[in-house]
Amino acid sequence: MRGEVSDEEGARRSAARDTSLFERMPALVVYPEDADDVGAVVKTISALRQAQGERADLSVTARSAGTDMSGGPLTTGVVVSFTKHMNTMGEVERSEDAEAERGMAGFAVTEPGVYYRDFEKATLEKGLILPSYPASRELAAMGGIVSNDAGGERTLKYGKTEKYVEELDVVLSDGSRALFKALTPSELEEKKKLQTLEGNIYREMDALLAENAALIEEHRPKVSKNSAGYALWSVRDAKTNTFNLAKLICGSQGTLALWTRAKLALVAPKGHRAMLVIFLHDLNILPEIVKRVLPQNPESFESFDDHTFTLAVKFMPQMLSQMGFVKAAKLGIDFIPEIELVATGGVPKLLLMAEFAEDTIEEADAKACMARGALANLNLKMKIEKNEKESEKYWIVRRESFNLLRKNLHGLHTAPFIDDFVVPPSCYPEFLPKLNALLDEYASHFIYTIAGHIGNGNFHIIPLMDLSKEENRQVILDLAPKVYELVIKEGGTTTGEHNDGIIRTPYLPMLFGSEMVALFERAKKIFDPLNIFNPGKKVSLPGQGGTFADIKRDMIREKI
16 A cells, blocks of 8 residues: 555554543554555455454554544554545535535535545635534544534534435445445446445345335434434435435444545535524423424524533633633623623523524524514513624533633543433423433532533533542443433434444444344444454444443543
8 A cells, every 4th residue: 555554652542542431552553545545454454354253453443533422433453544645625516406406505525534624614615515514623524524424503404414425435345445326226226236245235235225114214213313323214315216325324433334535515604693592591491492493494503501601600711811802801791791691580591592594684683583582472581692793602602611611620531421312302391300310310420511402402411520430430331321211211312413432332222122233233244244344333243342341441541
C-alpha cells in the first residue's frame, strides 16, 4: 500500500480512545491514501484470518475524528485511520428539478476523513448544507457522521444522515470494492447474478428482507430517530420501489463494510430564525406543549433542565471570561430579563427552545407567534427572540454549561452510558419523574445534567464520575439496564444518534428481542463471514465481544 503502517506506541495510543468511557490499545494503525490501500489492508487481514483462525488482533476497524461516544472506533486489532490522507472533498452541485421534488437542493461527494467543518464550508459556498450535523460539528469527521447515522438539533425538521446518503463506495470483507446505491428491481436482479461476494450479498440480503418483512416492520423502532441495531427496514423504499444497501451501511459502525466515498444529498438552509422560549414549571403539560408547537414546523425544539440553568448561573463568570469584554457585557445584559423571571417565579424545571427558520425574518417571527398563540391558554411564561443574535444566549447555555462543569470539577471523567435514549413525547409526565427518581438513587456517584431534543424525545444525560472507584464503575452496569427498561416500556429506543458501540451492543437483545437479533447476526454473516470488521459492535458473537464483560473490562480507570 502507498500509505503508512505504524506499530509505534504513540500512534497506537492516539487511536486507543474516543470520547467514550473506554480504552482499547490497537495492534496497528494504518493510514491509507486511497480505496486501493483500504482494500489491500482488508484483503491481507482476511487472508490471515483464513490461515490462522480467530485472533483478536486480526480485525479491521475504521476511525476518522474519534469523537464517538460509544466506543465504536476502539479495537485491539488494526485501526484504519482516514483523516491523515483520505480527507478530500469531491464536487458540490446544485440539484436538478427531480431532486428538488424530494426536498433536496443539491449533493456533495466526500471521503470519510473530511472534517465536517471543512465539508460545511465547501457546501455553504454553494448555498447548501447537510442538516443532520451533530453537536460535535467543529470536531467530527464525515466517517463517523455516516457510520453512526448522526443527528442533531435540526434533525426534528430534516431527519438524520441516512436520509441524505445517496451512494457509498465500499470495501467488502474480502477486499473487493462495490458501489451501493438505489437499484431498480431489474438492476437488483442483474446484481444478484454476479458470482462475487457483492453478488452473494445482494442475493442473501434480498432473501432475508423478503422472508422476514413482517418481523422487521414489527420491530422497527416507532420513535422518530434510532441508531440501534441494523436498519434493515430502510433498504427497500416502497415509494420509489428501489433497493439501496447504502442505507444499511449508514449507521452500521463499520461492521459490514468500510466506506471510502459518499455521495450525500443536501438542502438549502433558511436565512432567518426566530425562537420561542418557554419557561416550564409543570412537567405534566409538556406533551401538550410539544403537540401544539410541532404543527408550526420548528427547525429545532431543544431543552435544558434546572440543573443546567443553575450551573450556567454558578459558572457565569467563567463563561463570560472566555468571550471577551464586549460580548460578555452584552450577554450579561441580555440575561437580565431571565434573571428577573427566575427571581419572581423560581428556576424552571425545563427551559424549552423552539426555533423557526424561514426565508424572511417576518415569516420566522410569524411562526414563533403562531406557536405562542397555540399555547396561550396554558398560563406559561414565554418570550420570543426575533433573531439569532437575541437567541444566542440560550444556545450558549445549552451547549457550554456541560463543558464548564467538566472543566471546573477536577478528577471526574465524562461517562456517557445513558446518553442518547429516545422516548415518545406523549410519555413525558410518567417517564421523566421515574427517570429522575432512578438518577436520584445514584446521586452520590455522579453529577449530571439533562438536555435534549425535546421535540422528538431524544435525551442526553452524560454524568461526570470518578471512574477510578470500582463502586462508580459498577453503577454504570447497574443503572443503565434500569433506565433502558423504562425507555423500552414506553416504546422508545436506547440510542437516537450516538449508536451502539461497546456501551450499548449488549442491550440489543433487550431492545429488539431474540428473533430480530438473529436477523442482525445473519446480516453480519452475509457481509462479513469471518467477522473481521469491528467485532463486538452491533452483534455479539461467541468469544468475539459485545458483552457486559467487555464494558467492565475496558472502562477507563485512571484518576484525573
